[in-house]
Amino acid sequence: MSLLNSIQGPEDLKILSPDQLPALADEIRHALIETTSVNGGHVGPNLGVVELSLALHRVFDSPKDRFVFDVSHQGYVHKLLTGRNDAPFYNIRKSDGYSGFLCRAESEHDCFGAGHAGTALSAALGMASARDLNGSDEHVVAICGDAAFTCGITMEALNNVVHSTKRLIVILNDNEWSIDKNVGALSKYFNELITNPVYKRLHEDVQSFLDRVPGGASLRKFAHKAKEETKDFVLNSSLFEKYGLRYIGPIDGHNLDDLHRYLEFAKASEEPVFLHVITEKGRGLPVALEKPEKYHGTSPFDPQTGKSLPGKKGAPPKYQDVFGNHLVEMARQDKKIVGITGAMPSGTGLSKLRDTLPGQYFDVGIAEEHAVLFAAGLATSGIKPVVAIYSTFLQRAYDCIIHDVALQHLNVLFCMDRAGLSPNDGPTHHGLFDISYLRCVPGIVVMQPKDENELIDMMETGMDIEGPAFIRYPRGEGIGCLPKAEAEPLPVGEAEVIKPGQDLVIWALGPMVYEASQIAQEIESETGIEVGVVNARFVKPLDHALLHQQANRAKLIVTMEDHVRTGGFGSAVQESLAEANLQTSILSLGWPDQFVPHGSNVQILRKAAGLDPASIKSSVLKRFYQTAKDWIPHLETGTAHKI
Numbered sequence: 001m002s003l004l005n006s007i008q009g010p011e012d013l014k015i016l017s018p019d020q021l022p023a024l025a026d027e028i029r030h031a032l033i034e035t036t037s038v039n040g041g042h043v044g045p046n047l048g049v050v051e052l053s054l055a056l057h058r059v060f061d062s063p064k065d066r067f068v069f070d071v072s073h074q075g076y077v078h079k080l081l082t083g084r085n086d087a088p089f090y091n092i093r094k095s096d097g098y099s100g101f102l103c104r105a106e107s108e109h110d111c112f113g114a115g116h117a118g119t120a121l122s123a124a125l126g127m128a129s130a131r132d133l134n135g136s137d138e139h140v141v142a143i144c145g146d147a148a149f150t151c152g153i154t155m156e157a158l159n160n161v162v163h164s165t166k167r168l169i170v171i172l173n174d175n176e177w178s179i180d181k182n183v184g185a186l187s188k189y190f191n192e193l194i195t196n197p198v199y200k201r202l203h204e205d206v207q208s209f210l211d212r213v214p215g216g217a218s219l220r221k222f223a224h225k226a227k228e229e230t231k232d233f234v235l236n237s238s239l240f241e242k243y244g245l246r247y248i249g250p251i252d253g254h255n256l257d258d259l260h261r262y263l264e265f266a267k268a269s270e271e272p273v274f275l276h277v278i279t280e281k282g283r284g285l286p287v288a289l290e291k292p293e294k295y296h297g298t299s300p301f302d303p304q305t306g307k308s309l310p311g312k313k314g315a316p317p318k319y320q321d322v323f324g325n326h327l328v329e330m331a332r333q334d335k336k337i338v339g340i341t342g343a344m345p346s347g348t349g350l351s352k353l354r355d356t357l358p359g360q361y362f363d364v365g366i367a368e369e370h371a372v373l374f375a376a377g378l379a380t381s382g383i384k385p386v387v388a389i390y391s392t393f394l395q396r397a398y399d400c401i402i403h404d405v406a407l408q409h410l411n412v413l414f415c416m417d418r419a420g421l422s423p424n425d426g427p428t429h430h431g432l433f434d435i436s437y438l439r440c441v442p443g444i445v446v447m448q449p450k451d452e453n454e455l456i457d458m459m460e461t462g463m464d465i466e467g468p469a470f471i472r473y474p475r476g477e478g479i480g481c482l483p484k485a486e487a488e489p490l491p492v493g494e495a496e497v498i499k500p501g502q503d504l505v506i507w508a509l510g511p512m513v514y515e516a517s518q519i520a521q522e523i524e525s526e527t528g529i530e531v532g533v534v535n536a537r538f539v540k541p542l543d544h545a546l547l548h549q550q551a552n553r554a555k556l557i558v559t560m561e562d563h564v565r566t567g568g569f570g571s572a573v574q575e576s577l578a579e580a581n582l583q584t585s586i587l588s589l590g591w592p593d594q595f596v597p598h599g600s601n602v603q604i605l606r607k608a609a610g611l612d613p614a615s616i617k618s619s620v621l622k623r624f625y626q627t628a629k630d631w632i633p634h635l636e637t638g639t640a641h642k643i
Contacts (some may be wrong), residue, residue: 029284042283045074053077055259070120072102082109115428118151130167130218150365158473162244175274175281249276316480324349348388372400379410391431419472422561426598436567450513452478491539504556551584565590
């Protein structure tokens with residue numbers, strides 16, 4: 001029996017001898033590579049925290065003791081060690097598998113769910129303070145990547161640690177990477193701590209001395225003082241000790257003996273402790289070590305060669321690539337155009353701008369609020385910033401959008417990738433709320449293209465707009481339309497009639513325009529009902545004139561959007577008709593008022609919500625027959641006849 005199969009919970013891990021742990025670590029890495037090579041997933045981060053996860057569960061007692069993983073995409077090993085080494089783990093990120101992040105509903109060992117960076121320290125501090133208020137004695141450990149310290153939330157929490165609790169353990173899992181190479185002053189600071197040869201040698205000498213001397217544990221206070229003096233000389237002391245945490249490190253994150261010793265020390269400490277642990281992102285998979293950015297989160301790949309498994313032959317280009325390529329062309333023609341990303345150059349497509357025109361590219365780290373405010377500052381001085389942030393991450397900068405960009409009517413173009421579903425990642429990454437949270441902001445333009453060509457047109461449009469403009473587009477491949485010869489700005493607020501129709505009209509947004517066109521054709525051929533299709537293009541401003549004109553003739557207006565119904569595009573259409581006192585029946589099709597789970601693909605999740613083409617067609621016909629009393633379906637032929 002394998003060692004991994006013998007682990008049904010943390011208690012089984014504790015009875016293993018130290019000599020067995022390296023073999024267990026190898027088995028875990030094999031399981032991680034085997035699983036992510038089939039399902040895709042965050043292989044690099046998890047390969048890097050195998051020993052750290054083992055040490056945590058050996059020293060502490062989960063679920064009583066609480067582990068708060070920042071982002072929690074590195075929680076696969078934690079899942080394996082807490083009773084989830086079963087079929088759902090090997091289907092992770094699929095409809096019948098576990099979430100790719102920690103989830104409170106999934107296990108009592110997942111004390112805090114996550115998916116966005118920078119949340120762990122604040123949450124852990126809240127748990128530690130609650131423990132103090134409740135008079136209990138559990139330990140709370142926050143495990144943060146080095147990129148988490150580029151987040152404002154983390155620094156805000158750090159500022160409050162010593163004022164809120166006397167006992168907290170903070171682990172910095174330092175691999176110099178978040179998704180891409182980390183940037184900024186803190187990244188440089190961490191690197192200096194790791195690489196300074198004087199400090200490193202003196203630190204190792206002190207630890208070696210303590211290991212050899214009987215009663216060395218009792219000399220830790222002396223060692224700490226000596227280490228402080230060393231750092232004062234070499235690095236002007238530790239930033240974290242200025243915040244009131246005892247800094248210990250750097251520590252080899254793959255040395256189980258060292259990890260065990262330092263964690264035991266932190267466990268016994270009566271003051272907040274900061275452990276600086278150095279790990280290798282992708283350890284155990286050579287190609288992941290060579291390309292940590294690619295293997296941070298990957299699609300299925302060949303575990304032998306590391307090559308991504310071939311996709312569909314002749315697949316259309318991805319929206320992010322279309323965006324990235326066209327932004328380079330725009331920036332070449334206008335030196336005032338700059339691109340801004342929050343640590344996602346490859347995911348957004350801005351890596352193309354970085355590599356081609358680095359002087360017109362800014363990566364601000366995982367700091368979405370700063371990215372938006374930074375863009376606002378640039379815009380006040382005549383620069384034309386393009387802020388590329390995923391829809392789900394832009395939520396974090398909402399106040400800055402309203403207060404700093406929209407209120408001052410600054411010319412900033414926001415390009416929101418992943419608008420719609422991010423199926424494998426689940427509710428923390430679905431971009432299903434941006435229309436609702438943007439539509440109420442005065443003076444902005446919100447648009448969504450039906451395909452790749454229209455994305456390029458909207459980028460040109462956004463650059464011409466006075467004030468903030470937002471373009472939302474989905475994850476992954478476009479529809480494969482032939483490239484246009486030349487991009488052209490669109491008339492702001494003007495929808496596009498794809499197909500005329502008198503009886504019912506479908507107003508669709510984004511790529512759902514093509515689904516609407518197919519559904520319309522099927523309904524017409526089967527029933528004789530005339531179905532119009534409109535590519536809305538603009539959510540704000542809406543094409544009220546065309547909508548009201550069609551509503552005066554049609555018996556039913558249908559809206560289709562890849563977004564929640566609550567406050568979404570359909571709500572905008574309903575409000576417009578109500579304000580015009582038009583009584584036309586409306587059917588709004590979109591995601592329900594609930595968090596959508598993860599799943600194997602978009603099609604499975606849409607079918608479960610009644611948003612697949614067959615279900616949409618059925619819903620449209622049912623509502624039409626309920627609304628249009630002068631139409632009677634012919635039950636034998638399935639056609640409709642007008643009276």
